[in-house]
Amino acid sequence: MRKFIIFLAICLTTFSCNDDLNVEPDFLSESSVFEDKALTEAYMSQIYESMQFMNTTSFGQTNMGLISAIGAEAIAFANWQAPNQAFLRTYSQQNGAGTLGYWAYGAVRQSNFIIENIVNSKAFEKEYIDKKILEARFLRAYIYFDMVKRYGGVPLITKVQKADDPEEELFPKRAKEQEIYDFIYTELNDIIGKFSNDRTGAEGRVDKYTALALQSRAMLYAASIAKFGEVDLDAVVGINSSLTEQYYKRSYDASVALEKSGVFSLYNASPSDKVKNFGDLFLTDGLGNPEVIFAEVYEPIVRGHNLDYLAHPDGFNTTWNSNFPVLYDFAELFEYKDGRQNVPRSMLTANNDWDIKDFFGEKDPRFVASVFFPQTSWRGEEVYFHTNTTYTLNGQVVTTNQGNIDVNGATWPASGPARSIRNTSLLLRKRLDPNLPLSGVIELGSGQDFFVFRYGEILLNKAEAAFYLNNSGEALDAINKIRDRAGMPLRTIATEENIRLERQVELAFEDHRFWDLVRWRTAVEEMDGVRMSGLVFRYNLDTDRYVITLKNAETQTRIFGKERYYLPISQGLISDNENLVQNPGY
Known part of the structure; x- marks a missing residue:
């Protein structure tokens, strides 16, 4: 296969x-x-x-967290790693685009x-x-x-x-941005009809459905540039706003063609357990997964990757671990199942304590399946993130971060492992394999395929395109299919805000959010002058509750100027070809 x-x-x-x-x-x-x-x-x-489907470059393959880091979803463990360098770097003609190029x-x-x-x-x-x-x-x-x-x-x-x-x-010379998107569209349009109807994308080989999926995504990007961007450099960057509807229609048509093909459906093998179902979606490879349109195929050791080796929480017998701390700012995007609002940040003080199973465990099942938080059950054990424990001993209140505490014959660690609590005290869980033998959590030991295109994205593409084509009914239906699978309350109306929110939480850590913020032209608002947050957890053994407070997760304030909607052409490339005009702002 x-x-x-x-x-x-x-x-x-x-x-x-x-x-x-x-x-x-x-x-x-x-x-x-x-x-x-x-x-x-x-x-x-x-x-x-050479394709950058899942980026496994850089030391230890840490670049697989690149887009999540610059998109403010999850950072890398240390600032020397390329993902953190990418959002901390100064972009210029001299420096070029770095690892993002x-x-x-x-x-x-x-x-x-x-x-x-x-x-x-x-x-x-x-x-x-x-x-x-x-x-x-x-x-x-x-x-x-x-x-x-x-x-x-x-x-x-x-x-x-x-x-x-x-x-x-x-x-x-550089072509106009519109010319590149039009080339992509016409190329795909021409080859779609020449493929057979065989489904091979889930096994890593391009088919007609893969071409339709790229058409769905690329034309949505083009529409966003036309709607929200600005034309400059004689249209080398930017697309005329008069073409907005045309590109949304192209994206919509490709999404509908995939929908009507009847070949794909949302993965729903465990409908009664929404957390398990969403987690298993990313562990079910090949033609047995009805959601996968096109995958980059991996096999342990033969062509494995380091996701489990890097991302496993500290304390689970992995040499390297805890490498993708999730930012609390991003975690706040996930709603609660019962519709209540997030706890106001003003209440995250030493004077309040919280039931962790309610604070995080009652959030969107996609969050629970995607992020490790205190006392997450994993491989028959619990994952810990607390910095200390307070309890009563012989009538005295004791606070300690050393050793283990006896609890009715069992032990409770006075604090969580150092690597897990160093940054945000939340860690990436999505796509990790709980059945991979701990002895197998080694370099290149992971074989989970990377889903380049999946049907869930196509429904979200359709929702967004339909909304801007003034078909809010179809947009609502598409996002509610996603929410129903996730176990979240259905929407009663489709809005720009809830369509964008649905996309961010459904496709979290799948290398979409950064590019979405760029094409929506909201990245300046979301990521300029912002210093992202992590959490500090202090556990009370007597009450089984946590004091939760905020901390800075990043060493400096992020900078995202308007010029960063396009990356700079490096000095080296311009020296090789003087006909390459530089992007605005560099």
């Missing part, structure tokens, strides 16, 4: 890649690639490997090479050739989407460059 991942070993040892616009291959003769399927699959797999013209060239040359194969049957071309065209469209959402308009290169090409082709 997942045989293609074995080609990565061949790919990484046989081929190399370069992100320059005009690059000559330095690997095995390309003329021989398309006469051997193993080499072709290896060549294709290298493009897949993605200038993937090496992969564009490889895609173009496949599209142009596999048709000359003497060894392959036409059906195989056609599939590889469709696959390459999708990957090229996705690469351009990943670049346009970062920079706005970028050079649009759709053929393999040669050394004797005219200078204007070797050193192309």
Whole structure:
């Protein structure tokens, strides 16, 4: 089912890649690639490997928390890690975009090479050739989407460059942002009808539904830029507002096509246990999960990742742990099941105490399934985050953070493990595998697939597009399907606010929120001049309640100026191609 991942070993040892616009291959003769399927699959797999579906770069793969950190969902354990550096850094032409950058013209060239040359194969049957071309065209469209959402308009290169090409082709100017989104749309529109109806995306291979899902997402982004953004640099950045409805309609149509295909549905294997159901959604890989449209496939050790190794709470026999502290500001977005409001921050003082099972345990089941908080049950034990314990001993009130306390023959830790309580005292739980043997929580030991597209997102895309197309009834129906699956009270009206809220909590920690705040043009409001918060928990053993107070979770105030809606083109790229005009504000 997942045989293609074995080609990565061949790919990484046989081929190399370069992100320059005009690059000559330095690997095995390309003329021989398309006469051997193993080499072709290896060549294709290298493009897949260059995609930033789940970012596993940086030391220990800590960049898988990059988008969550800059989107103020969960930060990294230490400021030396790249995710924290990304939101603390100063962006400029000299500094470039850092780890957030993605200038993937090496992969564009490889895609173009496949599209142009596999048709000359003497060894392959036409059906195989056609599939590889469709696959390459999708990957090229996705690469351009990943670049346009970062920079706005970028050079649009759709053929393999040669050394004797005219200078204007070797050193192309940036296309308009609208031109890139239109290219993505027309490319996808053309290939959708050429795919079979086979569902292969859940196994990591592009299909027609994957193309529709990208169309749904990318056109929603384009619509947002047109509606909320500003045009500058002769439309190299920004899209004319007159095109807003057109892009929303394109997104809506793609979402509806996926809905009407009848192939997908919301995962609901455990409808009576909403927490378990939402947690299991991300642990059910392959065709057995009706929600998965397209997945990046992983297998432990062979092509595993470090999520469990990094994210497990301290105290569960993992060498590295507690790496993704969740910000309390983001936790506050999750509503309570009974509709009550969050506890006002003014009440989080030493004078008040709280039942933790009510304070957090009665929140949206998606929160409970996604975040570790005090006394979360995990692997038959509890997760601890308290800094000390107060209790009565021989008539005296004692407060301690040392050792264990005897409680009717059982023990209670006087404080939680140091790494767990260091930052926010809340930790990422979403996608962690409670059934992975503790002895298996090692580097590259995780095999959970990363869901690039899932049906839940498509319903949210549809809701947003329908709302701005003045079809609030369909928008309401779409978000209520999501809320019903989650076990949350249904909405009676669709509003911009509750559609956006639903998207943030449903897709939490799935690399969406930062890009959503950018396209909605609300990132300045949400993340400029803000210092995010964590919590301090102090436990009272006599009352089984916690004193909960706030603390700073970040070392400095965040800065997010308006210019950051587009990333800077680095000095190195401009030196290589002087035709690349810089984005505003840099």
